Structures are given as C-alpha cells and as structure tokens.
Amino acid sequence: MTGTALQVEALVQRGAFRLDATFRIEAGETLAVMGPSGAGKSTLLGVIAGLVPLTSGTIRVAERVVDAAPTPRTHVSAAQRGVVLLGQDPHLFPHLSAHDNITFGPRARGVERRAADADADEWLWRVGLAGLGARHPAQLSGGQQQRVAIARALVTKPAAVLLDEPLTSLDAETAGDIRALIREQLTSTGTTAIVATHDAVDAVSLASRLVVLEGGIITQWGPVRHVLAEPATRFAAAVAGLNRVDGHAADGEWVSGELRVEASVAGDAAAIFPPSAVHIDGVDASTWTGALRLDSAPTGRGVWLARVVRLEPTPAGIRVRTTDPDVAVDVTADRAAELGLTNGMPVRLRVDAAAVRIVRA
Template identity: 45%
Template sequence: MTDLLDARLVVDRGTFRLDVHLRIAAGEVLALLGPNGAGKTTAMRALAGLEPLTAGHVRLGERELDRPDARVWTPTERRPIGVVFQDYLLFPHLSALDNVAFGPRRHGVDKRKARAEAADWLARVGLAEFAKRKPRQLSGGQAQRVALARALATHPELLLLDEPLAALDARTRLDTRVELQRHLAEHPGATLLVTHDPLDALVLADRLVVIEHGAVVQEGDAAAVTARPRTDYVARLVGLNLYRGHAADGGVRVADGLTLAVTDRVSGEAFVAFRPSAVAIFSERPEGSPRNVWQATVAGVQRHGDNLRVGLQGPIEAAADITPPAAAELGLTAGQRVWAAVKATETNAYPA
C-alpha cells in the first residue's frame, strides 16, 4: 500500500521535543494515541501548518508541504487538509449550510455552487433539514457532523480529527461513532485520528501509533498493540497488567523474590502481561494446581462494569477483577493482606 502521507515531525519547544514519523496510505485511518502532554495535538498542528517544524518534512502525495532545511513552507490555507477540531469551532454567526460552504468558497467556488455542495454534504451526514440552523441551535452530535461535513467539503487529501467525540455525552458518542466510522470508510484520502480514547481508536482506525514524551513507543494494528503492550500506558489503555523482567527457565523474574511462571518460550529481557480477570484473590495461600502466587495488600476497591476492580500492592502492583459476591466473601478492605494468584497459562510473555 503506497503512503499518501509521509511526515517526520520534529518540533522543539524548550524542554519538550516531538520527533515522530507518520505514514498513512490513501483510504487508511491512523489513530495517534498517547497520554496528556505526549505531543498528539502538537503533531496534528504541525501537519496542518499551525505549528512550525524545527526539522523533518511533510509530504502529501507528490507534494512537499514542509521541509525546514530546504526552506519549503506551505501556508495552512493552501494545504489540501481538512480539520475537525475537538470543540468543532463552527462559525457562530453562520448557518450550518454556510459553515459547510465556507471551505469551497475559500477555494474559489462561486456562492451558488458552494451552497449546493454544502447542501449535498449536509444530506450525506443526515442533517439536510438543519441547514438554516446556527451552531447554538444544534446538539453536540449535530455540531460534530456539521464540522465533519465542513472538513470533507474541500475534498482534502488528509483529514485531521482532533478528539472528535470527546465533547459528546455517552449515548450521543455511541451513535456518532457509528456514523463517523461510515464516513471515514468512504473517505478516499488519508485520515489521522488524534485521541486518548482506546475504544475510538479500536473502532475507527486501521492502525495505531502510540506516543509518549514526544516519541513513538509502539505501533501496529489493534490486535498487535493490544496483545503485546510495551509500556505501562499502553497496558492500562488495553486493560492489562504488564511487567518487565528477565526470562529464563520458563519464568520471568519481575521483582525481588518473585518470578512468574509462563508457558511462552522466551529468554533474556522480556515482558509478561495478564488480564485483571486472570488474577484470583484468596484470604489464605492457595494450594492445588500450579500457580503464580504472591502475598499482596489491598490498595483499594472500586466498581468496574459488573465486577469490582481491586488494586493490589506488594512485590508487584496489579489489578484484579472479581465479582461482588467474591469480594463480600473475602470482606475486602483497604490495607487487608491477601494472596494473589495467576495461572501460568493465563500469562503472555514476549521479548522486550
């Protein structure tokens, strides 16, 4: 698959440095994930021409948009890029129709044709009857769709989505995510989705790139990233306990006095991961089938879906998901000493 976007984004901001390489093919959706302060928004702004590059390049198709070392620079308004901002930034004094027509008008399309194109885009996003409404008269989901239509109306080669669902309530978010997935599937250009929400990324994107402290820490399709996280942030993102240690003789030493038995063949520096639901908690040391067992202290208990998530401290920190009846039987309280156990068959070990 040929890359439509090839960008190395280097931005120096005093103590912070962004240095990431992004490639996106035509018709592909790439999700850029990371914690707050990782550099996601800086990367998006650099692509849009709103943040100057210190070094690197932005190439879109055959066109070089930005290359500081060659003094190549393309102003934001001349880049074939559409942007949907987190707060949508619709023009409050314009109707939904004129908001969408704004892009084509800026590209030299006459008013009548631009408004006809805008009406077509509003129909595509299911808002034909809302054409005359001002942004303040729209719901959050409707405003998001107007912003998407406005971005797509210029037929961008690259579509940038900055936390496009973050401002929506849970129900609207669910419905809008389904709609957005459909529109992204129809978009012939490249799409970059900037988000901190793993569900948005897993549902909407073909590939994931995770950045921390301005650098890429992991990338790949959803299955690869979720199966083998490589940092604590990624592990939390996909809901896994993750440890790094030294593997030898069927075990991974993850802490002083604790070696986790694993079934995967691995040696040297390695990661070992397991789901919170794989962790069993006992009031006394369990006997019977071979397990990884260690003593821990309950750090806290909170509801997690239909179960309870128990935070455990000890030689390793871990999360365990147990049922409310099991928690009641154990009488779990903060500070309580318990035994934690994980079967070797429930672990996933892989090279670091």
C-alpha cells in the same frame, strides 16, 4: 474523492518537551495515535496541520513538501496545504446557520453559490441533519454540532483530515453514533485520516494501524490488532485492557517481584494477561508486615502476596490496582465489598497459567 499519502518526519523542541516522530500513512488509510496526556498527540497533529513549527524534519502531503526545517526552510500555510484539523470543539461560526457553515469552505475556494449550496444540502443529508440546515449552532446539540463540523471538514475534499479527540466531550451514545458516522464518511470518500484518541474503541473502529506515542516518541506501531494483542509498554497494555508486567526469565521460570510463572524463554521478558484472569482473596492480617509473617513460605507459581493501591470503577464492577508487581484485577462490586478492599490492604492473588503469555521485552 481520493485520499493522499502523508510522510511525517517531525522533530519539535518546545522548552523541555521534545517530539520525535517518523511514519508514513498511505492514501485513504486511517491511522490512530494513542498516548497518555502530554505525550505529544496534539503537537503532532498541529505540526501536520501547519499550526506548530518544525524544529527539524519534513512533512510531505502527496509527496509535496509542505514543511521543512531548518534549511532550506519551507512552510506552506495551514490554509494552503489541504489538511483539515477537527478537535473536541467543533468551532462552528455562531452567526452562520449549519448550512452556511458548510458552504463557507467551498465559497472561500471560489466555488459558485449554487454548487456550494447543493454540496451543503448533500452533506447535511449524509450526516443525518437533513432539514436542520437553517439552525444556528446554539440551536443544535453537541452531537449535531459535531456532525456539522464533520460535514464542513469533508465538503472541501481535503487531502487529509486530522481528528484530535473529537468524541471526548460527547456522551457514550452520541459518541458511538458520531464514531460510526466518521467511519462511514471516511470510507465512502476515501479520505486519509489521523485520529488522536484516548479510547481503544476509536482505534479499533476507525483505524487500520495504531501508533503509540509516549513522552514524545513512538514506542510501538503496527496493525491495531497486533499492537493491542502484544502491547510493548504498560500504557499500551492498559489501553488494550491487559496487564503487562516486566520481569526476567531463567531456567524455565519468569519472575517479577513475588510473581513467578513457567516460561520457555530466557532473558528480559514481559508477562501479559487480562485483569479478569486474576483471582483475589483476603489474608488473615490487616498490615503488610503482618501478612509477610503469616505467609513466609513460598506461595508457588502464579500465586503471590500484593498490596491494594487503589480501586477504580468499571462498567462491570471494580478494578483493583495492586503492587508488587503492578497488576490490575477485575472483581464484581459485591466481591470487593465481601473482601472489604481498601488502599494498603494485603491480598493474595492467583493468575490462571493458561491466561499468561510471556513475550521477550
């Protein structure tokens, strides 16, 4: 099986929302699409799959135009364009066994029963469900149902597979297993794929390139490593587990709010650094105005006063969100308790200069 190149030039206007995205995926490549809720990820996949109409633009599958608007209008139906969409819900036929769910696609395309049965048996083995083909969806776990859905998607040898957050509803261990399965099968079959996800692990594990979609437009795209190492927006930085703070550099110093660091660039620029590089201490005041009165002298480069805006749990402790500027700080739970961190509390932050990269905006 050989993947197929996709060329997307999509403009979709749906009420107040506008999607405007242009990119190309090479044959056999997996592209990750990340963005906040409402950014247009599902709309984009729906356009490529033929489920959402174009306002204007062109969709090409292997250089074949399957969608074009406004004139001349072309629209190849979802069933005829060779693109499979797999979402969070596997959408298995409840009245069919796992085996018959997999044979449904080939049989609908005219494959004779014996060959379809043989393909289904092979795919049940490939996805780790050998011996479970007679079970119906209600007799399978969520992870097993997703495995059947993957087999059903790939057995028809599609031109491309679109994965719309297929791991979101699974627990972490099951999601890890399914993620490894998807990578293995996409690689072995050479299937072109787009993975829409909220999880950077999906992008790193499955894709070679990453598109960041925000507010219906592409704000950054490139190799996954490059996008995560030098995020162009605060959202992309959050996905990469980094702080990105926009500011201005002049006379060897970059400034944003109360934060100042040494800089070798000039003009609009951003500071990028991990939350783990920021140290947090309490101040001898319970209010912001009180902290300012006690700390009216300059704090120096890399040291500033901030306010806690919220606390978020992390696997290793607590992420403290602060402002001004907006910076995340990672601390252990016992350190947070020691400081008595609460929303609105003034704190002193210090960032290691060696951990800060200043990049042009």
